[in-house]
Amino acid sequence: MRVGIVGCGGRMGQMLLREVLATPGATLSGGTERPGSPSLGRDLGTLVGADPLGVAVTDDPAALFRDSDVVIDFTSPAATVAHAGLAAEHGTALVVGTTGLSAADSAVLAQAAAKTPVVVAANFSLGVNLLLGLVEKVAATLGPDWDIEVLEMHHRHKVDAPSGTALALGKAAAAGRGVELDAVKDTVRDGHTGARVPGHIGFATLRGGDVVGDHTVMFATEAERVELTHKAGDRRIFARGAVRAALWAAGKPAGLYGMKDVLGL
Numbered sequence: 001m002r003v004g005i006v007g008c009g010g011r012m013g014q015m016l017l018r019e020v021l022a023t024p025g026a027t028l029s030g031g032t033e034r035p036g037s038p039s040l041g042r043d044l045g046t047l048v049g050a051d052p053l054g055v056a057v058t059d060d061p062a063a064l065f066r067d068s069d070v071v072i073d074f075t076s077p078a079a080t081v082a083h084a085g086l087a088a089e090h091g092t093a094l095v096v097g098t099t100g101l102s103a104a105d106s107a108v109l110a111q112a113a114a115k116t117p118v119v120v121a122a123n124f125s126l127g128v129n130l131l132l133g134l135v136e137k138v139a140a141t142l143g144p145d146w147d148i149e150v151l152e153m154h155h156r157h158k159v160d161a162p163s164g165t166a167l168a169l170g171k172a173a174a175a176g177r178g179v180e181l182d183a184v185k186d187t188v189r190d191g192h193t194g195a196r197v198p199g200h201i202g203f204a205t206l207r208g209g210d211v212v213g214d215h216t217v218m219f220a221t222e223a224e225r226v227e228l229t230h231k232a233g234d235r236r237i238f239a240r241g242a243v244r245a246a247l248w249a250a251g252k253p254a255g256l257y258g259m260k261d262v263l264g265l
């Protein structure tokens, strides 16, 4: 299976290169970075401390999509939208981990999914995907007297907030309660906010140091609190899940898939 990595010089891009090189049945077809990037021209192997592969980082995503069965994208929303167009044009499967996507960006991914398989997940770890199911169940079980708050912490370089995972956890909690997250989410509290609105789902964002990704969903009522937590200790867990999704997606019918489909949850 020929797997390409766009944004291969990034924190996740480098993890993905290593994971593809270590995965039986996967062959690295190439990697891209944006025009002007200092990584351009570097060997994909030496970029991640492995033996040279004789394949250089390019700024030609069209060629990468043409020469790959599946491409993995952990970049930025603008880049992901452009990559979705190339995936549709070349019929290449696409695995998207980019977060901070707008509704319009997600609509572009859905359009591409009409032509080619597209897997999108805010978090590719096994633990978080199990947690999503647990959160939905707990939210459905506990009554409206239990307040739901989502707390997340990430490294100082993260550019979107709340994290994609926090929003997915909030969505799972809202689904458990039979409501739409957009109708009940409180993502900003500052100043004289007034008392908590019953039924709302609150979000709190912490940024600092090199934290890979911590998420806690809190269910709080009078004199009692239930907390469900996931802590990521290494980005490898995301890369492993994304490469698994890539091998699963290539050859599937066109469609929009999630990690639930990949993991059979």
Ligand SMILES: NC(=O)C1=CN([C@@H]2O[C@H](COP(=O)(O)OP(=O)(O)OC[C@H]3O[C@@H](n4cnc5c(N)ncnc54)[C@H](OP(=O)(O)O)[C@@H]3O)[C@@H](O)[C@H]2O)C=CC1
Residues within 6 Å of the ligand: 006, 007, 008, 009, 010, 011, 012, 013, 032, 033, 034, 035, 037, 074, 075, 076, 079, 096, 097, 098, 099, 100, 121, 122, 123, 124, 125, 164, 238
């Ligand atoms: N779903 C999941 O499991 C996970 C999702 N993520 C998400 O993945 C995304 C990337 O995270 P992270 O790796 O930490 O971020 P980085 O900034 O380290 O990596 C992003 C890379 O993409 C590059 N890039 C930007 N635009 C383009 C383009 N047009 N073509 C090719 N490459 C491009 C960037 O280059 P440059 O720096 O030069 O702009 C950078 O090298 C974020 O949205 C993050 O939230 C992260 C971890 C897990």
Ligand SMILES: O=C(O)C1=N[C@H](C(=O)O)C[C@H](O)C1
Residues within 6 Å of the ligand: 099, 122, 123, 154, 158, 162, 163, 164, 165, 166, 212, 213, 214
């Ligand atoms: O930017 C990150 O690092 C991460 N982003 C994803 C998110 O926004 O949920 C997943 C993970 O928590 C790491």
